[in-house]
Amino acid sequence: MTKDMTSGSIPKHLVTFAIPMILGNMFQLTYNAVDAIIVGHFVGTSSLAAVGAANPIMNIIIFFIVGICMGTSVLMSEYFGANDIGKLKREVSTSMIVGMIFTIFMSIACFFLAEPILVITQTPSEIIPEANIYLKVIFSGLIFTFLYNIYSSTLRSMGDSKTPIIFLMISSVLNIFLAILFVVVFKMGVKGAGIATVISQFVSCALCIVYVYIRMPILRFKRSEIVVDKTLLKDTINYSWVTALQQTCLYVGKLLIQGSVNRLGVNSIATFNAVTRIDDFVLTPEQSIAHATTTFVAQNRGAKKRERIRKGFYAGMIIEAIYWLIVAGPVYMGSGSLMKLFVPDSGAEVIGLGVIYLESMAIFYILPGMTNGLQGYFRGMGDLKITLASTFIQIVVRVMCSYLLAPNFGIAGIAFSCLIGWIAMLAYEIPAYFRHKKNLKLYLKRRN
Template sequence: MITDMTQGNPTKTIIKFAFPFLVGNLFQQLYNIVDSVVVGRFIGTDALAAVGSSFMIMNFFSFVIIGLCMGSSAVYSFFFGKKDYVSLRKSVFISFFSIGIFTIVLSILIILNTNNMLLLIKTPQSILEGSQDYLEIIFGGLIFVFLFNACSALIRSVGDSKTPLYFLILSAAINIVLDLVFVVEFNMNVEGVAIATVIAQAVSSILCFIYAFIKIPLIRLHREDMVFDREISTMVAKYSILTSLQQSIMTFGMVCVQGIVNTFGPDTIAAFTAAGKIDSIAYLPVQDFGNAFSTYIAQNKGAKNNERIHEGVKSAARTIIVFCLVLSTLIFINSENLMRIFVKANESNVINLGVEYLTIISVFYMLIGFLFMFYGYFRGIGALNISLVLTVISLGTRVLMAYVLSSIPTLGQRGIWWSVPLGWALADSVGLIIYKRLK
């Protein structure tokens, strides 16, 4: 169902649009979590560490592609809000063709260099082979990551956030079943988990592609749409490249952090992997709210409704405050029980390290909530360079402080945990100052 976000109550409009977005991404995170649970429970701590060590590299390159798709989505939303449907279809052709070719080339280059990348982030020798096997299979299916995110971004840009949800639910179900079949029944190692993920992604991406271009006449391409219009190509390139750069900087920072974590050994890697999964699920709602907010801003920018844009900012801030207060309380209280979902009860050191991480980070979820709001706002108005600056500040601070604080003997890995809210706080301060000046 297409939604015009230039009308109606801003709070209800954004939340209604964001909810299917959230549920869909929860299912997407679900099969990432199931991978970790199955590996940790049925294979062991070293295998969990292998998947965890690989995860940051996988995320880095996946988010390069996802960022390109997200940037294109802002262009689609702009033309949809402007009701310029010819330019909308031309932008779809340009982005799908160019990002698709880029994805194929990138996946080949990554597969040829997985071992070097793992050595670069100081992956322990005991888990190196498992990490490499996992990554080579995952990146063999990178084209499906592109196809799904390109199609779902297109569908969401015209206000339909429900349809991609259905395909993600199907994908999560397939992934869970195949995880259990390949690992528990067939006794496969981490490669079984990777194969299950690729198959699940392939099914959801193909179905989403079929739906987007057959069921929505508004975005169905005609021969005259398949041209490289210079102005539209420049606009797509600007939004896509800057958003991808923002996303890749975020994940590159996490790869750097993973390299620091790896120096503390398999127990810390396993704890960081499990706690990181919980953490990503915890603040996923505000991340999705920020993405929905970006669509709201872009559509209203296309409609030249500045008053409604700033009304939406106030609404978003109130929503984030309420939600994050509840979320922080729940994670803080239940951190140990959540860690036990991923790790066997006798792995007390891993559990304690994970609890330590969660109790520190969870207190500051409101900071990441506001940061996602600023990302959505600046991306929506076309000021992607500002989103990029905020990302550099947040991740740069986190990496720098992680190196500095973790080198203090009395802090150790706790220094890595404390670096996270420090990065969020500094980026939020800069974002608020810039927002007030632009307003």
């Protein structure tokens, strides 16, 4: 079901759009975390560390694909807000065809480069074989990742955040059962966890395709409509490339940070794998709120409704702050219990290191909420260079600080490197927002 955000209650639009995304992403994170929990408890700390070392590499590729889909969704939201359905369909067709070709080439390249990348990132030699197997399995299913994300981005651009999330929830539950089956019952180790994830991605992708064909006539294409529109291709590449670079920049930074953690030993690697999963649970809702802001702003940009853009941004930032107030206390007070989900009681050192990290991060989480809100606004306005530049600044500062602080402060140094990186990011974004706000009227005229 589509939703026009160019009229009606602004907070209601943002909340009702964000909540399904939050719930669905929580399910996705749950099945990602299930891999770590099952591997940690039933295979061992070494295998947990292998999955942890593989995750940043995997995320670089996956979120590059996600970035491509995010970029095209901004254009789709604009065309939908302007009620230009013909242009919307041509944009969907163009991004689908070009994206599939690109993803296939990327999947092949990553499959063969997995092990060399693990070596370059100074992954301990004893966990490279398992990490390599896990990555090869995940990379084999990248086409399903792309198809799910392009279909879900298209639906979200039209105001439907519920449907793709329902399919994601179904696949998440499936992944839990498959992970238990392959890892615990069939004793397939990290390879089994990877296979469970790929099968689940295929299911979410297939459900999206079937739903669009049956229930969304507006997105049902005739053979003559399946084209690459050369007039839209340039904007599609520009938007997709910048958002993909932004996502890649973020996860390349995380990969480099993983390198600083790898030097601290297997226990620290296992700790970092666990706490980053918890970070994801906290930060993903902030990102979902920002995505709601992006869709809202982009639709109203297409409709040229300046005042609703301003009010929508402010409402999004308030929701981000409220969310932080809700989540900070439970993370701080329950850090030990959260770590025990990933590591059995015998892993006392890993649990202790995780508590140190999480108690600091619980306080710091307000900052990424603010940066996400600002990024949601800039994406919706189509000013993606600001989002790329601010992410680049944050990552450079964060990586530098992690290598400076980790040798002396261990895992706590990684937490404080996040804090410094987010502060640097806000120092760039806030002045940029006020400049942008001042010129908003002229900006809209220029973009439209």
